Amino acid sequence: MKINFIFKNKSKKNKMNNLDGTLDGIQNTRFLNIYHGLIKQMLKQTQFSEMELNCILMIYHKFVLLNGPRAKAMTKKQFFHLFEVLFKVFDLQIIERIMILIAKESKNHIPPIAWVKLFSVFMSDSLDEKMKFVFSIYNLHETNFLNREILTKFVDKFFTGEDEDEVVELTADMVDLLFKKFDLDRDGLISYDDYSTVVRKTPMLLEFLGPCLPSRDGLTVTAYCSNILSKMGDMGLNQDDVK
CATH class of the missing domain: 1.10.238.10 (EF-hand)
Incomplete structure (x- = not known):
């Protein structure tokens, strides 16, 4: 899965319309049409900016695209794999519990709103x-x-x-x-x-019965890959390097 966010020398409008350089104009527009309402909703419920929400959901969208043209959600298998590879959480029981908590009634897939809420907890300072x-x-x-x-x-x-x-x-x-x-x-x-x-x-x-949250290194990689600019200063990342 390749993601190439476009930021440098672009107006805010163009940034939103051409968020991912690996997708053509039609695909980028389709992404905005699908997630526009959720982004507006999550602006009121999370600490993220509009640009950050676009980037977080673009990663989710790219996972969905891997499942075929008719797919609408990230699969349980993808979710488990992500935790094991990126977040370094290996306890399957804990991953299953996290999925139950964020996805609620969705047993075999992760809805986009659950994905955003997961990132919100991971990146929270509270x-x-x-x-x-x-x-x-x-x-x-x-x-x-x-x-x-x-x-x-x-x-x-x-x-x-x-x-x-x-x-x-x-x-x-x-x-x-x-x-x-x-x-x-x-x-x-x-x-x-x-x-x-x-x-x-x-x-x-905090995690006395086993890791449930990404390590600091995992959060650094997540913030960088997701272009969560508000967290990069805390993690020693240079925002000018994000393109």
């Missing part, structure tokens, strides 16, 4: 927004707390070995340790309030 997102991923039972069964399912992936008894013991010890850290009211459950209180004091514990 710890509260990221905590709510990550906790929702871990919250397998769709309640407002994590119990010992849930923690065991995630922690069990941390340990491998031929000695099954040892793995079980290590898992149980880790679960006990996490409950001591996060179960502040000692009720045998980790509520969102417990979790958020701990993470605000120690932000490194």
